[in-house]
Amino acid sequence: MGEHAIEAVGLHRSYRSRTGWLRPQRREVHAVAGVDLAVRHGELFGLLGPNGAGKTTTIKLLNTLLIPTGGEARICGFDVVRQTREVRRRIGYVFGGDRGLYDRLSARDNLRYFAELYGVPGREQKRRIAELFALVRLTGREDDRVESYSRGMRQRLHIARGLLHRPRVLFLDEPSIGVDPVAARELRQTVAELAATGTTVLLTTHYMAEADELCGRIAVIAGGRLQALGTPAELRHHADGRRVLEVQAYGVTDGQLAAIRARPGVREVSLAVHGAAQLLGVQSDAGVDVQADVLRELSGVRLGRVTARQPTLEDAYVAIVNRAAEPTPLVGGVPA
Template sequence: MLDATFIFVWPTLAGPMDGPAIRVRDVKRTYESRKGFFFQEKVRTEALRGVDLEVARGELFGLLGPNGAGKTTLVKVLSTLLLPTSGSVEVLGIDVAKDPRRVRPRIGLVLGGERGLYNRISARENLRYFSDLYGVPPSQQGRRIDEVLATVGLTEAADRRVEEFSRGMKQKLHLARGILHEPELLFLDEPTIGLDPKSAREMRKLIRSLVAKGVTVLLTSHYMFEAEELCHRVAVLSRGRIVARDTVQGLRRLVGGDRTMEVEGYGFDDAELRALKALPGVSRVVTEEFGPRQRLTLRIRSMDLTTGEVAGLLRAHRGLEVKERRTTLEDVYLDLVEEEAS
C-alpha cells in the first residue's frame, strides 16, 4: 500500500529555531445555535473539548475521526475562519486569534465539496479572480496560474468552463486555488472525498509532491488507508478530543499489535472467547456477527502465536477459517473509537 516513491523527509529543513508549523494548546470550540419553535431553544455543541496538537514544519499530518468528531472545526480554527472559544492556537509562530491577518497570506485552505468555485467561468478565470483576492502581484499572476494549472494537471482544461468539469477536476482546481499564493502550510479537509480511485490516487500524488517541495500539510480524512499511505503522523479525533496521536506504526503498537487474525465460523461460545483472550500475545478479541456466521478479530502482540494454534483451539467448529493479516490503521482507528465510546 505504501508508495515506495514517497520518502518522508522528517522536517529538519526549516531548522529547529523556526518552531512547529502548528501549536494548539487546550483548544475548545463551542457552537451556539437555535432550534425548535421560532428558534427559541438554544443549543450548545462542544465541537472541540480541549485539543492539544503540534505539527512540525514540513510534516504531512493526518487528522482522522468519525463524522462530527470536530475535524472541520479544528481546520477552521487553525485557518482563522473560526475563533477558538478558549485555548491558544499558533500557526507558523503567530497567534491566530490576535493576528489572523498575518497568518492568512501564509496558509492555504481547501475545504471539500462543490462550493467555492465559479461555475460559469473557466478554470483560468477562477484562478485569476482568486489571485487578485490573495494579493498575487498582477505581473506574476499569469506565470503563477500556469504553474499551478500544470501542478494539478489541468493545463489542457484551463479554458473550459468549470461547470463542465468532473468532480475530480473540480477538486484539483480547488487545490490549485489553495496553492496559488504559495502557502507554507496547507489545510486540506477531506481532499479525496467523492473521487474515484484513480482520481483519489492522483490527488494523493499531488499532495505528496507539495510536501516534497517543503509545504507542511494537515489533512483530514475518513479513509484510514489514505492516512496510512500518506501521513507520517496521525491524530485520531473523537468527540472533540484527540484520543491518540502517533506514527501509524506507533498507533498499531498502542492498540496492541501489528498482527491481526480473523477467525470465521459458527457459534463460538464465551468459554472459547475467554480461551482465545488468554492465549499468550492476544491483546484484544472483537466479535462480529454476519447472520449465523461470526467473525472474531484478534489483535496479536507476539510473533510466536500461529494461526494453527488458534485453529487448534477451535477445532470442534466446522467450516472454520483462520486468516492472518497486517493490522491496518482502520483496525487501530476502530479500536480507539470503540474504546472511547465504551
C-alpha cells in the same frame, strides 16, 4: 514557537444547544475539548477521527473561521485570534466537495478571479497560474469550462486555488471525499508533490490508506480530544498482539454483533457496508482463534469470503476510537 508552523495549546470550542419545546433543556456541547498540537514546518500531518469527533472544528479554529472558547493557537507564530490578518496571509483552505468554483468559467478564469481576491499582483498571475496548472497536472485543460471537469479534476483545481497566494500552511479537509479510486490516486500524488515543495499540509481524511501513504505523523481525535499521536508505524502498535478476522456477509443484525463482541478473546468489532455486502471485522487476542465462534453466531446469515490477517493502520484506528468511548484517564489530552 519558531520551529512549528501550527501550534495549539489547550484549544477548546464549546457551544450551547437546546432540545425540546414544552420543557426545553439547554446543554453545553464540547466540540473540541482541550487539543494540544504542534506541526513542524514542511510536515505533512494527518488528522483522523470519526464523524463528529472534532476534526473540522479543529481546522476551523486553526484557520480563523471559528473563535476558540478556550486555549490558544498560532500559525507561523501568529495568534489566530489577535493576528487574524497575518494568519490568513499564510494559510490556504481546501475542502472536499464541488463547492467553491464557478462552473461556467474556464479553469484559467477561475484562477484569475481568485488571484485577484487573494491579492496576487497582476504581473505575477500568469506565471503563478501556469505553475499551479503544472503542479496539479491540469496543463492542457486550462481553457475548458469547469463544468466539463471530473470530480477528481475539480479537487485538483481546488488545491490550485488554495495555493495561489503561496501559503506556508495548507489545510486539506477531506479532499478525496466522493472521488473515484483512480482520481484519488492522482490527488494523493498531487498532495505528496506539494508537501515536497516545503508547504506544511494538515490533512483530514476518512481513508486510512491515504493517511498511511502520505502522512509523516498522524493524530487521532475522538470526543473532541486527541487520543493518539505518532507515525503510522507507531499507531499500528495500538493493535499489537491481535489478529483480525474478516467476514463478508449479507444481513448481520445488531444482536449478532453484540453476541460476537461478548465472546471471549474478542477485543474490537466493526461493520462496514460495501454495496449490498457487509464487511465484518473482528479483532481478537493473537492467541485466541475466534473464527468458529464468530461463524456460529452468524448462523443463518449468508456469508462470502472469510479471511484472517495481521492488523493494519485501520485496525489500530478502530481500536483507538473504540477505546476513546470508554472512561480513560487523560494526560494532556492523550490517554495515559
